[in-house]
Amino acid sequence: MAINRQSVEEIVEAIGGKENISTATHCVTRLRLVLHDESKVDTKALEDNELVKGSFSANGQFQVVIGQGTVDKVYKIFAEITEIESASKQDVKNAAASKQNFLQRGVKTLADIFIPILPAIVTAGLLLGINNILTGPDIFFSDPLVEVYPQWADLASIINLIANTAFVFLPGLIGWSAAKQFGGSPLLGIVLGLILVHPDLLNAWTYGQAEEIPTWNLFGLEIEKIGYQGQVLPVLVSAYILAKIETFLNKRIPDSIQMLIVAPVALLVTGFLAFTLIGPVTFWIANLLTDGLIGLFNFAPAIGGLVYGALYAPLVITGMHHTFLAVDLQLIGSTGSTFLWPMLALSNIAQGAAALAMILISRNEKTKGLAGTSAVSAFLGVTEPALFGVNLRFKFPFFAAIIGSAIAGLVITVSGVEAASIGVGGVPGFLSIFKEYWGAFFTGMAIVLVVPFVLTFLYGKVRKVSE
Structure with a gap:
């Protein structure tokens, strides 16, 4: 699709001119702008523009909906007209964050953690749905489809394995994204998340049915060997602590020995805290919040x-x-x-x-x-x-x-x-x-x-x- 340069110029004019632009970038479908004064935006002019499918302001950013594919071409011309340097998405987020209050920054942080892993979770959910259709009774027949047609059983099993992976190792996904968001190493975040669901730990989903809870004995301190499968809060808090320890050590340890000290110390300290303090406390808080929410909806x-x-x-x-x-x-x-x-x-x-x-x-x-x-x-x-x-x-x-x-x-x-x-x-x-x-x-x-x-x-x- 050929882009009319005049239409892009009209977009620039409608948002208050190039002097009103602080920072600019784009995503898959939208121009993402931080403006000096959003009151200068002529919304009617934007809506009348042939390239624009909509516009809105959220989280300190003014976003102009262009459309997939087209937005790349529009942004290239937009950058030429405004003579603005191409900013990274993080630059725009940082500029927008300066205009946000505490609650907005908290919501933005959660969004920045979960949006990158959303495709994996949605894909897993869709595949689990397909598996449920193949294995559920009273859908096509009174018996599950895989029992009526046994040749489909192994296919359903593979689909279930692929679908379950994102949920089984959810702390690994969250650990990667959270550590990155908090300024730490994404790789260490993944390792931390996987530590919390290690096969040697008692699976969190079988905790209630376990007759005996395995423990570690560290200098007289008994620590339950419980995994955190499917949990959100334990890995979020642990990833924050990991990132802060890593950042602290990186500033103080010489570059020549950082590899030998930073990662081992950060993971060891965070892992110990995760199993002794962070995990049990956040697990209790998570269950309290869950029970409260369920109780509220059950009540009314x-x-x-x-x-x-x-x-x-x-x-x-x-x-x-x-x-x-x-x-x-x-x-x-x-x-x-x-x-x-x-x-x-x-x-x-x-x-x-x-x-x-x-x-x-x-x-x-x-x-x-x-x-x-x-x-x-x-x-x-x-x-x-x-x-x-x-x-x-x-x-x-x-x-x-x-x-x-x-x-x-x-x-x-x-x-x-x-x-x-x-x-x-x-x-x-x-x-x-x-x-x-x-x-x-x-x-x-x-x-x-x-x-x-x-x-x-x-x-x-x-x-x-x-x-």
Whole structure:
């Protein structure tokens, strides 16, 4: 696709000119900018630009949605026009962080840790869903498919092995990403995470059924040999301590002997602390939080489902939705399932349904095209194009989607719908849902397809949207 240079110049002008740009980079679909004064942005001019599919401000960054592939070409011309040096994504994040409060920085840190490992987790969840279809009873036949067709059994076994790996070694993935985020060595972070799930340790998932807990005896101190499979908090805190010890030693140990001292000391100290203090304390805190959340939803499931279903899309706008990825993973690690993630999947579909209705009521061809492509994207789990390109722009589709998502959240929470894993947060999300809850989940899916679509269509017709 050839890029019209004038259109890029108009983007620069719409964001307040090159003098208003502090730092700039891009990701797969968006220009990511830190601006001196966001009040100078002409949102209407941006929306009218043929290259722009939407724009929004989040976590100190002003982001312009361009589209996959096209954004690379646009950024190249953008950099030439503005004469701005190409910044790394970390440079932009650091510049944006200076404008954030403590809570925003905390949310950003969690997001930066979990976003890099999200593809592995989503892929694992999707494959686990496929395995569940192959091995679950009462889906195609009364017996599992692998029993009716035994030749499929080994294929299901391989799929299960590949899918389970990301969850079995989740602390290794988190350790890598967290150590990198906290300024330490990603490699040491991986090793730390794998230490916490070493085969010599009692598997955390069998802790409750164990007749005898193995222990170490260190100078009279008994330490339980327990692994932390599926746990989030222990490895997060341990990775932070590891990174700080490593940074401290790197500043004080001569370069010539760093390899012999820094990594061994950092891992030994952190590993000892992880098994004696960090692990037991954070494991207790994680279980306390999990039990509290479960108790809250058990006490008032209708209210919990209604509120979370309504709030998830607004959380996406603020970036705080990434915090709940850690909560979902902790729930899965502690209880083997999550009741929050199914509402996420339906919230995404709701935003897609609202965007889809805009095809019928908008008179602007660009809006129609954007509504169609962004709706498909939302149905497959990526809501940003629908949210920022269509629904928030017109406002009423966004609120229609929230209403549908809230009603569906109430229905599936009261029905006790749970997911075995995190998967694709859209229509394929049913693959991650336990088979016995498919009926209730599909009811919720029908609600988020129909309610937002109908409300958006009717309200849009009354208002006679012309854009």
